[in-house]
Amino acid sequence: MKFSITKENILQELQLLQGIVEKRSTMPILGNILMTVAENEVELTGTDLEVGLKTHFQAEVEEQGSLTVSGKKLFEIVRALTGGQTVHFKENENLIMEITSGASQFKVLCLPKDDYPQVPEPKFEKNIVLPLGTIRTMIDRVYFAITQEQRYYLNGALMILSDKKIELISTDGHRLAYTSSVLEGLNVDTEIRGIVSKKTLGEMRKFEDEKLEFDLDENNLFFKVNNRTLISRIIEGKFPNYEAVIPKDNPHIISFLRDEITDAIRRVSLLSTERSKGIKFSVQKNQIVLFSSNPEIGEARDKVDVEYDGQEFEVGFNSQYLLDFLTSVKAERICFEMKDENSAVLMRPEVEEEVKDIYVIMPMKI
Numbered sequence: 001m002k003f004s005i006t007k008e009n010i011l012q013e014l015q016l017l018q019g020i021v022e023k024r025s026t027m028p029i030l031g032n033i034l035m036t037v038a039e040n041e042v043e044l045t046g047t048d049l050e051v052g053l054k055t056h057f058q059a060e061v062e063e064q065g066s067l068t069v070s071g072k073k074l075f076e077i078v079r080a081l082t083g084g085q086t087v088h089f090k091e092n093e094n095l096i097m098e099i100t101s102g103a104s105q106f107k108v109l110c111l112p113k114d115d116y117p118q119v120p121e122p123k124f125e126k127n128i129v130l131p132l133g134t135i136r137t138m139i140d141r142v143y144f145a146i147t148q149e150q151r152y153y154l155n156g157a158l159m160i161l162s163d164k165k166i167e168l169i170s171t172d173g174h175r176l177a178y179t180s181s182v183l184e185g186l187n188v189d190t191e192i193r194g195i196v197s198k199k200t201l202g203e204m205r206k207f208e209d210e211k212l213e214f215d216l217d218e219n220n221l222f223f224k225v226n227n228r229t230l231i232s233r234i235i236e237g238k239f240p241n242y243e244a245v246i247p248k249d250n251p252h253i254i255s256f257l258r259d260e261i262t263d264a265i266r267r268v269s270l271l272s273t274e275r276s277k278g279i280k281f282s283v284q285k286n287q288i289v290l291f292s293s294n295p296e297i298g299e300a301r302d303k304v305d306v307e308y309d310g311q312e313f314e315v316g317f318n319s320q321y322l323l324d325f326l327t328s329v330k331a332e333r334i335c336f337e338m339k340d341e342n343s344a345v346l347m348r349p350e351v352e353e354e355v356k357d358i359y360v361i362m363p364m365k366i
Contacts, residue, residue, distance in 0.1 A: 001065030153237030316366030
């Protein structure tokens with residue numbers, strides 16, 4: 001194996017793989033990336049057995065071959081090299097990779113390719129193409145409500161593809177984030193459902209292009225952008241019935257400016273208790289009074305003008321849960337829809353945007 005490439009052309013691919021390879025693993029091989037050198041092309045593969053990434057690029061190849069090398073060390077070495085120079089990679093005897101650029105020379109111990117886990121190969125025969133900008137926006141609207149816990153089906157977002165529509169839903173048991181978008185170019189004969197892991201969604205946010213190709217098999221979801229393919233094992237388990245969670249027929253509807261309520265929540269939450277982050281809303285005619293107290297520090301109070309003409313009531317919330325939604329959407333005005341102070345609250349932009357958003361949050365006792 002022997003090839004040459006400029007530093008800049010390989011560095012970005014190595015950087016993307018840093019989010020995939022395992023940093024702390026009982027299987028050392030998972031800290032490596034598989035480097036496969038073919039005629040005029042190099043393919044890099046990283047995986048943690050749940051999420052994988054394949055990327056390929058043109059290079060000046062003298063000898064073909066493949067081996068696995070530490071993803072972290074290879075990235076650190078290439079990043080430290082002088083910019084604009086050509087980097088030469090060569091496989092020596094006894095599984096040693098020699099890296100040279102200018103006067104810099106490194107020899108890195110490698111592991112045999114046969115020990116590397118097999119990463120599934122997609123076919124991309126379904127011709128499903130999604131607008132990447134829209135997908136990234138939708139991921140931002142649900143990402144914060146994904147949890148990391150023993151209930152694996154909550155460790156990702158449910159993705160639903162149907163004819164001319166895509167939906168993403170996440171929940172941690174205390175709140176639910178729903179987003180959807182109409183895609184006129186999306187033609188799907190049979191509805192596709194799969195739970196996409198948080199790590200996969202996080203890596204997808206790093207991709208930049210106009211379109212995202214999608215495919216799947218029995219166990220995996222595949223997302224392709226240009227020369228990069230993200231492979232994600234489908235999370236097993238039944239996702240909660242999110243439609244039953246979304247409250248309907250809410251008599252109390254409060255409308256307010258997003259920036260004003262966001263700033264007020266930030267101020268009042270400064271003196272909320274560290275553990276609960278609880279703040280109280282006193283809903284009055286055309287006004288909400290926000291209040292928090294901490295016996296060890298003090299208390300804070302603020303008020304915001306709103307559009308509301310119903311009965312007065314008080315309700316408590318986790319302030320961070322509110323801020324997560326309010327900072328993810330861009331709408332000028334937001335609506336609160338409530339049945340009573342003990343029922344789930346529905347939050348949504350007052351004017352529906354191209355990407356539709358619904359956020360459901362449970363109140364808390366304060």
